[in-house]
Amino acid sequence: xxxxxxxxxxxxxxxxxxxxxxxxxxxxxxxxxxxxxxxxxxxxxxxxxxxxxxxxxxxxxxxxxxxxxxxxxxxxxxxxxxxxxxxxxxxxxxxxxxxxxxxxxxxxxxx
Numbered sequence: 098x099x100x101x102x103x104x105x106x107x108x109x110x111x112x113x114x115x116x117x118x119x120x121x122x123x124x125x126x127x128x129x130x131x132x133x134x135x136x137x138x139x140x141x142x143x144x145x146x147x148x149x150x151x152x153x154x155x156x157x158x159x160x161x162x163x164x165x166x167x168x169x170x171x172x173x174x175x176x177x178x179x180x181x182x183x184x185x186x187x188x189x190x191x192x193x194x195x196x197x198x199x200x201x202x203x204x205x206x207x208x
Contacts, residue, residue, distance in 0.1 A: 100207055106130060107201040111192040116145070120201045121152045121187035130203035132177040132188060136169040138196035144169050145191040146177060154189035161189075169197070184208060 106128060107120035122128045136142050146164040149157050169175045180203075182188060190199045 102205040103203075105200060105202045106205055107188075107199075109190070109199050111190060111195070111197045111199060113192060113195045116147070116154045116157060116189050116191040118153045119188045119190050119199050120182065122182055122184050122205055124184055125208055126205050127184055127208050128182045128203055128205040130180050130182055130188070130201050132180060132190075133200045133202070134164075134169060134175040134177075134190060135198045135200070136171060136173055136196060137198060138194070139171045140194075141168045141170050142197055143167065143193040144175060144197060146175075147189040147191075148180065148182070149187045149189055150185075152185055152187055154187065157189060166193075 143166045147161040149161045
């Protein structure tokens, strides 16, 4: 039986205008995750979420984005659920301004 981790797998307070690797399963592991992008400010902020076929966002292409310049309203959240992430892939996020947190939670298990 595969060893599993349930719960929070990663979190980040995004820097403005910087695509950041949020999570990549360790070698030999896969995950099914929910991605919570939280705007903590009193103004709308555009965000991007990428599911990369590489372990970091260094290899991101325009085709990797599942959310692109999506506006998260003030004090609100964008939630993506049931996202499978294979070993060697990653989830990356970007915000147009400071004040955005990303929390990734779910189940990580052996392949």
